[in-house]
Amino acid sequence: MAKSNKDASVKRSIATEVIFAPGENIPAKTRTVYVVPRGDGWAVQRQGGGSIRTHATQRDAIKEARSEVKIQSSGQIVVYGRDGQIRERNTYKMPPIQNPPGKRSAKIEKAVDKVTRDRLGADPLPPRG
Amino acid sequence: MASASKQVFVNCPFDPGYKPMFDALVFAITDLGFGPRSSREEDDSGEIRLAKILRIIEECKYGVHDLSAVQLDSVNHLPRFNMPLELGLFLGCKKYGGDAQSQKATLIFDSEEHRHQIFISDLAGNDIHAHNDDIATAIRELRTWFATASKRRGLPGGSDIHERYLRFQADLSAICATARLRPDDVTFTELRQMIADWLNRNR
Numbered sequence: 658m659a660k661s662n663k664d665a666s667v668k669r670s671i672a673t674e675v676i677f678a679p680g681e682n683i684p685a686k687t688r689t690v691y692v693v694p695r696g697d698g699w700a701v702q703r704q705g706g707g708s709i710r711t712h713a714t715q716r717d718a719i720k721e722a723r724s725e726v727k728i729q730s731s732g733q734i735v736v737y738g739r740d741g742q743i744r745e746r747n748t749y750k751m752p753p754i755q756n757p758p759g760k761r762s763a764k765i766e767k768a769v770d771k772v773t774r775d776r777l778g779a780d781p782l783p784p785r786g
Numbered sequence: 787m788a789s790a791s792k793q794v795f796v797n798c799p800f801d802p803g804y805k806p807m808f809d810a811l812v813f814a815i816t817d818l819g820f821g822p823r824s825s826r827e828e829d830d831s832g833e834i835r836l837a838k839i840l841r842i843i844e845e846c847k848y849g850v851h852d853l854s855a856v857q858l859d860s861v862n863h864l865p866r867f868n869m870p871l872e873l874g875l876f877l878g879c880k881k882y883g884g885d886a887q888s889q890k891a892t893l894i895f896d897s898e899e900h901r902h903q904i905f906i907s908d909l910a911g912n913d914i915h916a917h918n919d920d921i922a923t924a925i926r927e928l929r930t931w932f933a934t935a936s937k938r939r940g941l942p943g944g945s946d947i948h949e950r951y952l953r954f955q956a957d958l959s960a961i962c963a964t965a966r967l968r969p970d971d972v973t974f975t976e977l978r979q980m981i982a983d984w985l986n987r988n989r
Contacts (some may be wrong), residue, residue, distance in 0.1 A: 689989055704988060731940065733989050746986060750940050752819025754985050755792055757978045759828065765976060768964035769983040772957050 688732035688751075690725045692718040693779035694739045701725065702777055719745065741770060741782045793821045795846040797872045799855035800826065809977065810921045810951055811850060814928050816981045817947045817989070819938070820848065825872075826974035839872060844883070847890055848935065849876040850928065854897035854919065856905060870906055891935040895924065922948050942989075954984050 689704040698711040699718035703725070712718040719736055726732040731750035738744040794815050798808050815822040823846055825839045833841070843849070851873040856865050873894065880890035894909070896902050899916040902909055915931065917924035926944035933941050961980055962969045972980070 689987070731942075733986075735987050743987070748989075751989060752938065752941060754816060754982050755819065755821035757821065757975070757982050758823075759975060762965075762976060762979055764965045765961070765967075765979050766983050768961045769980060769987060771964050772960045773984075773987045775960075776957075 688726070688729055690722045690732060690734050691777055692722050692734070692736040693774065693777050694737065695778070695780055700777075700779075723747075735773075737770075737774060737779060739780070741767075741774065743770070790845055791847050792819065793823055793846040794848040794850055795843050795872075795876060796822050796824045797849060797851040797869055797876070799852065799866065799869065801855070804852075804855060807852070807917070807919070807921060807924060809955075810925060811852075811928065812974075812978060813951045813954060813981050814925045814947050815850070815932075816978070817950060817985055818929065818932050818941050820932070820936075822978060824974050827978070828973060828975045840875065840879075843872070843876050843879050844887070848932075849873070849890065849892045850895070851876070851892065852895040852917075853902055853906070853914075854895060854917070865905070893928065893931045893935070895927070921951070925951065950985070950989065953988065954981065957984065957988075 691700075691702045691704070692715065693700050693702060695711055698713050699715045700709050700711045701718050701721045702709045710718075710721065712721065715736070719734070722734045722736070726734050726747075726749055729749075733746065733748045733751060735743060736745040796808075796811060796815070798804065798811060800808070812822045812824075823842045825835065825842060827842075831838075851869060853869050853873070856867070856869060858865055873892070876890065876892060879887050880892070883890075892912075894902075894912060894914050895917050896914050897917065897919050899914060902914055915927045917927060922944075925948045929941060929944040929947060932938070958980070959969060961984070962972065967976065
């Protein structure tokens with residue numbers, strides 16, 4: 658039973674939605690590929706509004722995001738969870754960003770996350786329980 | 787905190803007219819994978835300003851110094867000497883600080899290539915980089931200099947950094963509004979975190 662569920666999940670994950678036309682002009686200088694929650698699935702989206710595909714499972718979306726970023730000479734993957742937190746971030750052939758010294762502001766980090774997620778059209782965060 | 791080999795002392799004016807250039811340099815240094823430091827950063831030590839500057843200089847391998855604000859003040863008719871003073875401290879630390887400080891590297895900006903010869907001729911023979919008060923030029927010069935000085939491969943290109951800086955600027959007012967901060971009140975420490983957090987999500 659578990660195996661058939663897995664198979665169904667894999668089938669659903671194959672390019673279920675293409676919002677932007679193939680071959681559209683994706684800015685060459687934008688390199689982040691995101692995985693964000695959308696509806697019941699997970700959308701893979703390029704920085705700058707490039708092609709979006711949705712997958713039924715986050716795992717498959719991450720897999721596609723990895724292959725997308727490896728096509729580029731360099732870039733990064735950012736994976737948002739349904740709670741609005743970054744679950745995974747990987748940089749490829751780019752220098753990592755240094756953590757600033759001193760205390761971090763949680764409200765600044767949340768604000769940057771919200772602005773980024775809003776621009777991507779990610780699902781809004783669930784209400785606090 | 788970044789190791790000393792990745793920290794950069796940013797010795798630039800703080801006046802409002804220079805802020806776009808200051809923000810752009812802090813952004814570019816961060817995007818290149820280095821950690822910008824400034825005498826404006828907040829700490830709890832309560833040390834006096836000069837002691838704080840000396841400590842930060844000692845902790846930084848790289849120095850980015852902009853002399854373009856060394857000009858007569860319209861009110862007092864006197865030049866601003868903080869930047870040349872801190873450049874001198876940085877060069878002195880490199881010269882007299884022993885082996886640990888001898889690897890320091892210095893980038894000196896001015897608005898025009900030969901202007902410094904009029905007011906600080908002792909710098910003759912040093913390579914002064916002119917940014918012509920243009921942010922794109924400053925970022926390109928900064929990136930080229932860091933590629934040589936750090937010998938690091940894989941640094942992002944100057945045009946890529948500039949394009950990201952413009953996108954960051956476009957997001958900045960929304961970030962400030964969401965964080966309930968007035969853009970004019972954002973401190974250096976807050977700006978540095980905003981830039982690092984934004985780049986970690988939007989490079």
